Amino acid sequence: MTIHPAFVLILGALLVPLFKGRAKSMYVISLPVLALLAVCALPPGNFCNLNWLAGFGEMTLLRSDKLAKAFGFIFTINATAAFIYAFYLRDNTQHVSALLYIGGALGAVFAGDLITLYIFWEIMAIASTMLILARRSKRSYGAAFRYVLIHILGGLFLLAGIVITFNTSGSIAFSAFDPETGKHAGTWLILFGFLVNAAAPPFSAWLSDAYPEGTITGSVILSAYTTKTAVYALIRGFPGWEILMVVGCVMALYGIIYALLENDMRRILAYSIINQVGFMVCAVGVGTAMCLDGAVAHAFCHIIYKSLLWMSAGAVLYRVGMSKCTELGGLYKSMPWSLWLGTIGALAISAVPLTSGFTSKTMILYGAADEKLFIPWLILEIASAGVFLHAGIKFPYFVFFAKDRGHRVKEAPKSMIGGMLILAFFCIFIGLFPGPLYSILPHAQNVSAFALDVVGADGHAHHFTAWKFAKVVTQLQLLLLSALTFFVWIKWLKRTDTIVLDTDWIYRRGGGLFYRNMDRLLNGANRIVHTTFVGGFIGWLRRIVRTAPSRIAVSALTPIWRAQGLRDKALEIRQKAFYEDARLGAFPVGVTAIFAVVLLSLLCLLIVYIGIAGA
Amino acid sequence: MPSEKDTDWIYRKSTKKLLMRLLLLGCAISVLMELAVWDRGGKFGVDGWFGFYALLGFVSCTLMIFAAKGLGLWLKVPTNFYDQEEAGEEDEVQMTGLVTKTVKKATKKAPAKKATKKAAKKATKKATKKATKKATKKATKKATKNVVNKTARKKVARKTTKEKEGGAQ
Numbered sequence: 001m002t003i004h005p006a007f008v009l010i011l012g013a014l015l016v017p018l019f020k021g022r023a024k025s026m027y028v029i030s031l032p033v034l035a036l037l038a039v040c041a042l043p044p045g046n047f048c049n050l051n052w053l054a055g056f057g058e059m060t061l062l063r064s065d066k067l068a069k070a071f072g073f074i075f076t077i078n079a080t081a082a083f084i085y086a087f088y089l090r091d092n093t094q095h096v097s098a099l100l101y102i103g104g105a106l107g108a109v110f111a112g113d114l115i116t117l118y119i120f121w122e123i124m125a126i127a128s129t130m131l132i133l134a135r136r137s138k139r140s141y142g143a144a145f146r147y148v149l150i151h152i153l154g155g156l157f158l159l160a161g162i163v164i165t166f167n168t169s170g171s172i173a174f175s176a177f178d179p180e181t182g183k184h185a186g187t188w189l190i191l192f193g194f195l196v197n198a199a200a201p202p203f204s205a206w207l208s209d210a211y212p213e214g215t216i217t218g219s220v221i222l223s224a225y226t227t228k229t230a231v232y233a234l235i236r237g238f239p240g241w242e243i244l245m246v247v248g249c250v251m252a253l254y255g256i257i258y259a260l261l262e263n264d265m266r267r268i269l270a271y272s273i274i275n276q277v278g279f280m281v282c283a284v285g286v287g288t289a290m291c292l293d294g295a296v297a298h299a300f301c302h303i304i305y306k307s308l309l310w311m312s313a314g315a316v317l318y319r320v321g322m323s324k325c326t327e328l329g330g331l332y333k334s335m336p337w338s339l340w341l342g343t344i345g346a347l348a349i350s351a352v353p354l355t356s357g358f359t360s361k362t363m364i365l366y367g368a369a370d371e372k373l374f375i376p377w378l379i380l381e382i383a384s385a386g387v388f389l390h391a392g393i394k395f396p397y398f399v400f401f402a403k404d405r406g407h408r409v410k411e412a413p414k415s416m417i418g419g420m421l422i423l424a425f426f427c428i429f430i431g432l433f434p435g436p437l438y439s440i441l442p443h444a445q446n447v448s449a450f451a452l453d454v455v456g457a458d459g460h461a462h463h464f465t466a467w468k469f470a471k472v473v474t475q476l477q478l479l480l481l482s483a484l485t486f487f488v489w490i491k492w493l494k495r496t497d498t499i500v501l502d503t504d505w506i507y508r509r510g511g512g513l514f515y516r517n518m519d520r521l522l523n524g525a526n527r528i529v530h531t532t533f534v535g536g537f538i539g540w541l542r543r544i545v546r547t548a549p550s551r552i553a554v555s556a557l558t559p560i561w562r563a564q565g566l567r568d569k570a571l572e573i574r575q576k577a578f579y580e581d582a583r584l585g586a587f588p589v590g591v592t593a594i595f596a597v598v599l600l601s602l603l604c605l606l607i608v609y610i611g612i613a614g615a
Numbered sequence: 616m617p618s619e620k621d622t623d624w625i626y627r628k629s630t631k632k633l634l635m636r637l638l639l640l641g642c643a644i645s646v647l648m649e650l651a652v653w654d655r656g657g658k659f660g661v662d663g664w665f666g667f668y669a670l671l672g673f674v675s676c677t678l679m680i681f682a683a684k685g686l687g688l689w690l691k692v693p694t695n696f697y698d699q700e701e702a703g704e705e706d707e708v709q710m711t712g713l714v715t716k717t718v719k720k721a722t723k724k725a726p727a728k729k730a731t732k733k734a735a736k737k738a739t740k741k742a743t744k745k746a747t748k749k750a751t752k753k754a755t756k757k758a759t760k761n762v763v764n765k766t767a768r769k770k771v772a773r774k775t776t777k778e779k780e781g782g783a784q
Contacts, residue, residue, distance in 0.1 A: 139698075253679075260683035261691065324694075332625065369658040377659070381668075382675040389676050401625060470652040474668040476645040481672030484642055487635060489680045498691040508697050 002047050004062050005035040005072055006110060006120065009079075009103035013096045025087045025415075028095050032079035035106065039072035046112050053115060056172050060112025066442040067296065071109045071232045073440060074300045075102060077426070078224050078307050085311050085419025086217035097130035098221050105225040109232050113172045114162045114190075117233070121158060121197075125151040128226060131218035132210050143213035146504065150196065150206040158193030161186045179240040179287070191238055197230035198281060199274050200247050201254055205504035207274060208258070212266035212323070216314040219266060223310045224303045227273055231280045231299050240287025248282025249379040251275065256386035260493070261500045264323050265313045265399050269306070272349065272391045275383060276302050282376055283364040289443040289456035290370060290464065294363030296441055301356035301430060305348035308423040309395065312342025315412035315420070316399055322407075325495040330404030338412050339400045341420040348427040350392035351384055353475055356430035359437070359466045362475070366464060384475075385482040392479070393486050398495060434466045550582030645669065 012031040019027045048061035079102045089095070104127055107120030125148065132144040164186030166172055177187045199207040211222050238244060255275025262268045276298070283295035315338040316331060317323050332339050344355070351357035361384065368377040411417070430437050438444050438452040446453040451465040486493065554575050561574055581587055624630055646669050657663025 256679055257683045257686060260679065261687050263694075330623075333623070369662075372658065374659050381671060382679075385672045385675050386679050389679065404623070404626065470654065473645060473648045473652055477642075477649070477666070477668040478672040480638070480642045480645050481669045482676040484638055485673055485676035485680065487638065489677065492680055492684050496691065497694055498687075499694055499696060500687070501690045501692055501696075 002042060002062070002064075003038040004048060004107075004110065005038040005042075005076065006103045006107035008035040008038055009099045009106065010123075013099035013103065016095045016099065017092045021090065024090055024095070025083070028099070029080060029083045029087070031099060032076045032083060032102065036073070036076035036080065039069060039076055042069060042072070056115060056166065057113075059116050059172070061107075061116055062110050063112030064110065066440065067232070067236065068110050070296050070300065070440045070442065071228070072106060074303050075106055075109065075225065075228075078303050078423075079221070081419045081422040082217060082221050082224075082307060082311075083419075084422065085220060085314075085416050087415030087418070088413050089217055091134065091215075093130065094134045094215055094218055097127045097134065098218065101127035101131060101221065102225060103127075105229045108229050111174060114165070114174045115172050117174055118155070118158055118162055121193075121229075122155055124226060124229065125155060128222055131222055132214045134218055135213060135215045137213070140213040143210045146507065147206050147210035149507075150203065154193050154196030154203070156193075157189050157196065161189030161191075161193055164189060174236060176239055177237055177241075179238075179242070187238075191234075191241070191243075194230050194233045194237070195247065195281075197226050198234065198251075198277055199227055199230075200251055200281065201274075202503045204251070204254070204274055205502040208262075208267050208270040208502060209504050211270045211273075212264055216318055220307055220310045220314055223269070223273060223306050227277045228299050228303055231277060231284070231295065234281060234284045235292055235295055239284055239292055242285055244281050244285030245373070245376050246285070248278045248280070248285055249376055249383075251278030251281060252379060252383035253386070254278075256383060256390055258500055258502065259390035260386075260394070263325050263495050263498055265316070265325060265328065265395060266310070266323050267499070268325075268390060268395055269309050269313060272309075272387070273306060275387060275390075276306065276349065278383065279361060279364055279380060282380060283367065286368055286371055286373060286376065288367055288371060290454045290462050291364055291367035293441040293443050293454050294360065294367050297360035297363055297434075297437055298357075300437060300440075301348065301360040301427075304423050304426045304430075305345040305355075305357060308345035308420055308427065309342060309349065309391065311416065311420045311423070312338050312345060313395075313399070315342075315416050318416070319409040319412060320407050324497065325398035325402070326497045328399045328405060328407070329402040330400075331407055331409070332400040334407060334409045335400070335411050337417045338420070339396065341417070341424045342400075343396050344424040344427050346392045346396050348431065350388035350479060351475065352388075352392070352479060353472045354428070354431045356427045356434075356437075358475065359430060359434035362466070362471060363464060370462065381478070385478050388479045388482045389486055393483055394493070397486075547579075547582075550579055553582070554578055642669065 009031055012027075012034075016024065016028060042062075042064040044064050044066075046060045046063050050059045050061060051057075052059055079098075082098075086094070086098075101124055104120045104122075104124035108117050108124065111117035111120055129144050129148040129151070132140050132147055134140075162172065164184070166186075168184055168186055177183075177190075196203040207227070211219050214222050234244065251274050253275075255271045255273070255278060259268045259271035259275065262271060280295040280298055280302070283291040283298070313323070315335065316328065319335065320328065320331070322328055348355035348357045351361040365377060365380055365384075368380060412420075433449050435447055435449040435452075439447040441452070441454075443454045443456065444452045445455050445461065450467050451463065453461040453463050455461045557578070558571070558575070561571055566574055646666050649665060657667075661667060
């Protein structure tokens with residue numbers, strides 16, 4: 001029997017409010033375990049076909065293949081660990097929205113067509129917003145509002161792209177778009193939609209804005225799904241699109257620079273996500289089987305160590321109630337478990353040998369080098385060194401060591417440590433024995449404990465070994481020297497109680513600035529037009545129309561009055577009297593009649609003239 | 616100043632020196648270990664040079680730190696940069712709102728550049744006291760008004776019911 005893993009979570013979420021206390025936590029943990037079993041049991045093929053939207057063709061709710069299953073495995077494993085971490089939590093809002101969110105992510109990953117993908121994509125957007133709102137603070141409300149607006153924008157890009165693509169190709173199938181012949185407005189819009197969720201600059205600020213404002217467990221869960229679903233969608237739809245290499249490299253460097261500047265530990269980790277997703281996006285841009293498998297493997301490992309880091313930061317936030325590096329420090333004695341488990345995550349993200357990051361990141365680097373792509377390879381190597389700088393050392397150093405701020409708190413609750421232990425175990429296990437991870441990769445064949453053959457579309461196999469002496473030595477050189485750099489320049493890395501302006505400035509401040517400038521420009525122009533045209537020209541015209549007949553009459557009558565012998569003051573008095581009569585309309589009837597007769601005769605003459613001219 | 620023995624092991628200068636030496640030793644060993652790599656397998660030529668990754672690690676990280684520092688001069692803003700505008704004059708609680716407003720006024724009025732920190736603190740303290748007093752006064756006034764209004768309403772209600780009852784009888 002085939003069960004859709006997404007519906008296990010989505011339907012299960014509806015029953016959460018029925019449970020209370022520990023039973024609620026147990027129930028919530030059991031759901032991702034069931035979903036994991038459902039993923040394991042999925043045979044390859046397409047299931048749940050619906051002819052729901054007439055004209056669009058058949059929808060496939062469940063497409064099971066190696067790529068989808070790889071993401072299905074990690075999504076459910078991570079969810080299990082996250083809910084164990086959140087065992088202390090009894091909040092219905094958080095649990096329901098987290099389950100809907102993860103269910104949406106699973107639905108998107110197993111979607112066999114673009115319409116199904118879009119529906120689950122939007123479920124994810126709404127449920128994740130609820131996770132941010134669940135913190136119930138003024139900041140989180142603002143962040144959630146901005147987050148949902150950006151995701152609506154991304155969703156609209158995606159929807160428009162789907163409609164145009166359907167119009168162009170007549171199909172809603174979600175498969176790889178050809179990088180040579182498949183480029184049209186529809187596919188570009190779909191790509192933009194995916195990149196918004198992948199947090200590619202300039203649509204990246206939503207991540208560092210919203211994730212640090214989420215709840216403790218909410219942020220742990222958020223860190224894993226939105227960006228990685230986007231990575232999955234890119235792997236599925238856009239392998240070999242060269243623009244992604246540029247985007248990935250920019251993301252890798254941008255994430256580091258911003259993480260180095262940040263003061264809030266959760267904002268550091270948020271920028272670190274962008275940096276790591278940059279590796280995966282770049283790998284998709286390279287598009288070879290080795291790089292695509294590297295991207296899948298790295299997404300798998302990244303979800304684990306990134307969640308672990310967010311859990312460690314969450315434990316600190318839970319106990320100390322602070323998240324700024326300027327307020328933290330000296331926690332190594334109070335929270336040793338959080339320190340050591342967080343450090344394992346930090347080492348894994350830095351791709352230190354014996355950790356999971358080393359076995360996956362090197363696949364991408366190897367793939368880029370194999371294609372002789374020097375600049376992307378160099379940038380990714382530099383980014384590898386930079387990761388150690390900001391996430392590997394800076395995060396644990398400033399939070400647990402640096403300056404002792406006098407926080408004497410309890411260690412994190414046991415459930416939190418339990419969740420972290422599971423993920424730390426995976427970090428080390430995959431680092432030591434990457435074989436099981438390699439065996440679930442889409443192009444993997446002949447997998448051993450430390451090596452695999454990656455077979456491309458051309459049928460050519462590339463051998464990859466995780467453990468090579470030269471690779472370990474060069475990686476150690478890179479990381480140890482970057483650690484040395486950190487301590488050499490530590491005075492330059494001193495934290496300040498600041499935040500860093502990102503592209504969200506455009507809609508947070510820039511919007512207001514734009515409004516004010518537009519107000520000045522348009523209303524200023526309106527005022528100028530009003531004063532010159534309405535107050536000036538119209539007034540002048542009004543005066544002219546009112547006084548012109550009397551002026552003409554006066555200029556015509558003045559010679560007559562002169563002939564009558566009027567001079568100087570007498571003439572002036574006569575003129576003024578005429579003007580006054582004209583203003584009041586106080587002319588004698590006889591004069592008016594004469595003017596009327598003159599006017600009518602002039603009119604008659606004009607008509608006669610026109611008649612003669614016309615004949 | 617606490618003596619060297621009183622401070623935690625990790626914060627002692629001697630420990631810091633030791634750790635730094637260990638790090639330097641680690642760096643040196645990692646570079647020397649490359650001598651044992653006979654096939655460096657460089658794909659671009661440059662990556663096959665001896666100590667290339669060590670150099671890349673140090674130089675790139677230094678450049679990134681300097682780049683971040685330079686950008687920080689331009690991009691770093693106070694933590695409440697967005698709050699000032701977004702929060703506007705509305706605060707989560709009216710009382711705190713009153714206090715913060717008056718504190719802002721007080722700090723504006725006080726010659727911030729010349730005055731010492733103590734003076735500024737005093738000003739803020741006074742301002743907060745005044746604000747809280749005002750707020751409490753307002754609150755008590757409102758409360759008394761409400762009470763008066765309630766009692767008046769009750770009286771009126773009683774009267775009307777009595778009149779109604781009278782009318783019915």
